[in-house]
Amino acid sequence: MNDSTVRPSVPKRRQFPRKRVCRFCADKSLSIDYKDAKNLRFFVTERGKIIPRRISGTCARHQRKLTKAIKRARVIALLPFIAKTI
Amino acid sequence: MRRYETIVILSPEHSEEERETLIKRWTDLVERFKGEIVKVENWGQKKLAYDIKKKSRGHYILLDYAVKDTLLIKELERILRLEDMVLKYMTVKISDKVDLDALREEEKKRREEREKEGLSDQIMEKTLSEEETLEEEGEME
Numbered sequence: 001m002n003d004s005t006v007r008p009s010v011p012k013r014r015q016f017p018r019k020r021v022c023r024f025c026a027d028k029s030l031s032i033d034y035k036d037a038k039n040l041r042f043f044v045t046e047r048g049k050i051i052p053r054r055i056s057g058t059c060a061r062h063q064r065k066l067t068k069a070i071k072r073a074r075v076i077a078l079l080p081f082i083a084k085t086i
Numbered sequence: 087m088r089r090y091e092t093i094v095i096l097s098p099e100h101s102e103e104e105r106e107t108l109i110k111r112w113t114d115l116v117e118r119f120k121g122e123i124v125k126v127e128n129w130g131q132k133k134l135a136y137d138i139k140k141k142s143r144g145h146y147i148l149l150d151y152a153v154k155d156t157l158l159i160k161e162l163e164r165i166l167r168l169e170d171m172v173l174k175y176m177t178v179k180i181s182d183k184v185d186l187d188a189l190r191e192e193e194k195k196r197r198e199e200r201e202k203e204g205l206s207d208q209i210m211e212k213t214l215s216e217e218e219t220l221e222e223e224g225e226m227e
Contacts, residue, residue: 034178035093035148076093076176077144080135 022059032065034072037079044070048083089124089152089180090159094166095144095173098131105145108171112149115162121153124189138173152186 024030034040043051043058043066050070053063073079096105109126116123129146138144153159159177166175 072176072178074135076174077095077134077136077138078132083135 022057022062024062025059032062032069034069034076035078036069037073040066040070040073040079044079046083046085048080087122087152087154087186088156088182089150090177091180092149092151092162092166092175092177094147094149094175095134095138096147096171097139097141097173098143098145100171104171105147108169109147111165112162115165116149116151116153116158119153119155119158119161121151121155121158122186124150124152124193126150141173144173150180152189 024032030039032040043056045051050067053060056063058066070079074081096108105128113123113126125148127148127150129148131143131145134142134144163175163177166172
């Protein structure tokens with residue numbers, strides 16, 4: 001009712017509800033590593049875009065680390081800059 | 087000592103020997119600058135997320151090292167830039183201070199664990215051992 005603006009199509013990966021606690025804060029042993037493309041993939045859409053915090057539920061601090069890691073991984077071709085969807 | 091990681095992507099053509107020659111050159115360089123090599127990992131060939139120099143697969147090498155003289159980085163990157171086999175490289179600083187002894191302990195433990203489990207998937211490791219011999223853990227299945 002508040003939001004009458006048209007939102008661009010939401011990526012299919014709306015896995016994480018908003019109110020959840022940050023994944024990394026909850027489990028301290030999870031580390032954010034740019035070399036770990038497998039785990040970084042959860043935070044990236046099908047097109048390769050970084051998922052915003054409000055959707056993934058991560059806290060600010062970890063989101064910043066994530067972003068840095070994802071961008072590094074992209075440079076090293078472990079993650080794409082843009083991925084073509086089928 | 088500062089600790090760095092450099093990832094190098096090599097062209098998938100070329101033989102293992104040529105790769106080893108290169109890697110030796112780099113490790114020698116690190117030693118020349120009085121640095122310590124924490125580990126060298128060979129991830130083998132992987133599919134690239136996007137084409138680099140028209141190639142869709144690349145051979146990944148990870149160098150983990152610590153050094154006091156930061157001019158090493160410049161020199162290493164210069165050499166990497168000149169080498170044709172190198173498609174891409176990226177150096178990242180891991181930490182400003184390094185506790186060498188703690189690192190050595192860690193590496194020792196990791197090696198022992200890996201040997202116990204019998205894991206040797208193409209990882210070439212060089213630890214902070216006194217002998218400083220390059221031990222290849224083979225390409226066992």
